[in-house]
Amino acid sequence: MLFHGLHKLFGGVGFISGMLVEKGLPGFIAYGVLVGEVVAPILIIVGLFTRPAALVLALTMIVAWLMVGMGETFALDKVGAWAIESLVYFFVGSLAVACLGAGRFALGKAPAWQ
Numbered sequence: 001m002l003f004h005g006l007h008k009l010f011g012g013v014g015f016i017s018g019m020l021v022e023k024g025l026p027g028f029i030a031y032g033v034l035v036g037e038v039v040a041p042i043l044i045i046v047g048l049f050t051r052p053a054a055l056v057l058a059l060t061m062i063v064a065w066l067m068v069g070m071g072e073t074f075a076l077d078k079v080g081a082w083a084i085e086s087l088v089y090f091f092v093g094s095l096a097v098a099c100l101g102a103g104r105f106a107l108g109k110a111p112a113w114q
Contacts, residue, residue, distance in 0.1 A: 001057060001090055002045070005037025019067055036060030044097060047106025054098035061091035 008016070013034070017027035036056055043053035065073075065087050072083035082088070102108065 001037050001060075002041040005034060005041065008033055009038055016067075023067070033060065036063075044094075044102075047102035048108045050102035050106060050108075051098050054094045057094040058091055058098065061087050061094065065091075 013030040016033055017030040020029055021027050037060060040053040040056040040060070043049050044057070065084060069084040069087050075083040077083045077085075
């Protein structure tokens, strides 16, 4: 997910802002995608605030599904895979990290940091 976020960080979130405005929401909410796709994955990777960061990532996947994936929920893509497969993988993976925590190689060993 980090690379999706880096693309938006360097390329801008204008297209997401446009989609939000089309749905009647304020465009500045698009900057929240940077928290969900850049900050949260970095925190998960280094093991700081892992559980809250994983929940933020899961929420980001729900919003992504609501924005672009709802119409594809029961569809297959051009290679025969489930159209929202990657969204579901990231969602389920982030829920697993939220439930299991950071693990023994985390930078933040204290429970408050996980």
